[in-house]
Amino acid sequence: MAIDEVPDARVPDTAESGNPDTPSTDTSGSDTPSSAVASPSAAPSSARAGGWAALRPLLLRMHFYAGLLIAPLLFLAAATGFLYALSFQAEKILYAHELTVDRVGGTALPLGKQVEAAQHAAPAGGKVVGVWPAPEADATTRVILQSPTVGEDENLTVFVDPYTAEVRGQLTTSGDALPLRAWLSEFHASLQLGEFGRIYSELAASWLWIVALGGLALWIGRRRARKAQLVLPERKGRASGRRRTLSWHGSVGLWSAAGLVVLSATGLTWSTYAGENIGRLQDRVGGATPSVSATLGGGAGHGAGGDEHAGHTMPDGTQMPGMPATADVGVDKAVEAARAAGVTDHVQVTLPAKGKGYVIKERDRQVPVHLDSVAVDPADGRVMDELRFADYPVLAKLTRFGIDVHMGLMFGLVNQLALALLAVAVMFLVVWGYRMWWLRRPTKDRLLSFGRPQPRGAWRKLPVTVLLPLAAVVAVVGWFVPLLGISLLAFVAVDVVLGAVAVRRGRGATAEAR
Structure with missing residues (x-):
């Protein structure tokens, strides 16, 4: 049975918990009894509502489909991300x-x-x-x-x-x-399937912020008797069954939303398709990551070329050709010159290639970060160029901070534990979401039945002043984040097909009844 074949009748909580005094709830947790929904005095479906009342059904349907179809990818990304977050401490023991x-x-x-x-x-x-x-x-x-x-x-x-x-x-x-973290990093990014596998992680990152913000809006906009129910799950009283699951789903989602949006945004920065668009936009607005100039015989100056989107492990200049057979002051004097120029914390030295000098960078990304760099002439140990992290464009700094937070580097162990907790939260949110869908089955004696979806046609209730700007934003975001746009079109196409099938079956049933 297709999910849209399920009758659109509200399922009272009494069927879930066995408590006759418990009112029914819809997917948002509204405590409106089902009898009130069916009341003849209710507004006709053709009437256009304004504000939140019009937007909420559309958010419900979007959150439902995104959660139902994208949730497996989110769960997988969270599980692999959890392992990656733990790999930092595992490395210290294993190696x-x-x-x-x-x-x-x-x-x-x-x-x-x-x-x-x-x-x-x-x-x-x-x-x-x-x-x-x-x-x-x-x-x-x-x-x-x-x-x-x-x-x-x-x-x-x-x-x-x-x-x-x-x-x-x-x-x-x-x-x-090191090998363990490198493997888990690639496993998180592509499931060890190469470029094809990166589609999964980009899809998850593309939808994560939408699912998080949509769920946050639905949870905050829900009617509740006590304000504490917004931030704390219901554990006692009449809350049971689907209502208790919804309470945990909403509360944990509220506490996790900001972190999930940050993970989504930073994850997209090095994705295959959206990452390319983000890089282009960053370059156009003057936010590209600069790099120190190490060309021999050339003027000093900072060129854009810091590759912030190369991969999850962020090589930071370790892919370099070998040393030239020319006069060289040696690595010790080069490092001495760099330290005299203020590059002192956790340095990494790139040996000179043909036509290039030494590049010596700080690699201490923990707050306060130390990411200054200099180029040193191998002939005489002279500092040819300097680049201070304080001189980075603001957008380049934010990109650096965001990526390092995503990778668990900026705040050390605290950062890694926070990532692990967020990963666990996502896995629980997915499980709770599917459980609520399961509990929405129209009858409990049909084990293979599905929970009903949200009704169609929510977009037709939006005022034109809301619908047109919303459509424009969706179009722009869908173009900028291609996998989001493509998957959204696929969802709409499937929904239209299911709707047409349901209508045809409904007409057939009506004709047989006559």
Whole structure:
């Protein structure tokens, strides 16, 4: 049976809880008895209502279909995101030998000696492309190589004890992510299915903010006896069955809405289709992420080119060609020059390629962030260009902050726990939503029956002054976020087909009755 074949009669809560004193509720939680809905004095369906009374049925129907059809993707994105959020702490345990030293020494060896040790330990054919000096006293130095033994978008990272030059291990990495987090990151983004798999995560991100904001509006606009019912779920009294589920669904959704909107917006920034549009818009309004100029013999200046949408692990310049065979002051003097220029916190060094100098960046993204960078001439150790994070365009800063929050980097463990809680909240919201749909079955003795949908024709009740601007906004958003627009058109097409089938069957039943 199609979902629109279910009779559009309200189902009283007495059928759900067995309590004859419990009034019926619709999907918004309104306590209006079903008898009042069927009253002859009710306004005719052709009358156009204004304001919230006209908009609410349309939101109900949209929230119903989006929740019913997109919810599996949201659940999957939340489950994989939950695993990703936990991977930061898991990395510290799983790769403790590579990440830390056995004993903290007095003075670290020169970076050049650490790089030499890594080169001797690495497989033949690898090229050193970057060095990440130990950020903490008990941490190892990461020497990053391009190697034929790893994938095209991966690096081989050798972990070196900065006090003894002992090689603690080698791992395949993607940006700053070690194997576990890199795998879970890609699993969250594409289910390990490549570019095709990224469609799932973009669809989820495209609809998440609509489901969250639509549900928030419905929950706030619901009639309730006590204000506390807005923010706290009902646990006692007559609340049972679908009403209690709705209470938990609405309350948890209210507390989660802001975080879900942020996750949706930031997730779209590196999506395949919407991300491209966002990047273009950001460039046009002067919000592109700048990068330090490292070209030898060229004038200093900041070029746009920070690739904020390259992938979930955000490589940040680790994909680089090998070192040229020219005069070089060495990595130690380059880092010394950068530190003298104020680039001091958790630095990462990109070794010079042909026609380029050293690029030395701060990579400490926790608040307060340290993301300054400089370019150093390898011939004489002179600072050729400087770029301060304070000089980033406002939009570039917001993009950086949003992505780092989404990735669990900005606030460390607190950020990661918040992401995990949001993921759990989404999974519960999906389960509660399906449970409410199940409890809306027109009869409980038909196990395979479906909960009724919201009535059609809600858009016809909107005033023209609301309908036309709303249609224009939907068209613009659907173009800007393509998978949202395409899936919305698909929903409408399916709804029209189901409606036509229901009407034809209704006419057939009427003809047989005559």
